[in-house]
Amino acid sequence: MEIKTIIGISAGVLTAVSILPQIxxxxxxxxxxxxxxxxxxxxxxGNLLWCWYGLILNELPIVVTNAFxxxxxxxxxxxxxxxxKR
Structure with missing residues (x-):
């Protein structure tokens, strides 16, 4: 696996899970x-647009992390x- 792919997946995963503590x-x-x-x-x-962008580029890491x-x-x-409402 190329370093650029590892960096992209790592960035996507970290960005995707950043919301979990708030949830x-x-x-x-x-x-x-x-x-x-x-x-x-x-x-x-923004994340929907990133998914679309990933689909256009056929880049699964972009699609998967942003779909999450x-x-x-x-x-x-x-x-x-x-x-x-409480």
Whole structure:
């Protein structure tokens, strides 16, 4: 595997998992008042565009890591909606 591929996969994985601590915190505390839903909608749009870009380039690491991020963004939007109403 080429070094550029390793760097790309590493960057994608780190970026994708960066949202997990926030999701876990909201799920644990069942509070999302301090979380901006707008940020996650913008992030969702950006990650969807990255997926599209990866598909255009036929670059599986870009598609996979950003697809994971899309799932996390959607989960965060859902839990934000669920717990911000309390």
């Amino acid at each position: 876990l915190k909201v799920l644990r505390e069942k509070k999302a008042q301090a979380v901006s839903p707008l940020m996650f909608f913008v992030l969702l749009a 991020s899309v799932g996390c963004d959607i989960l965060m939007i859902v839990v934000n909606y669920k717990y911000s």
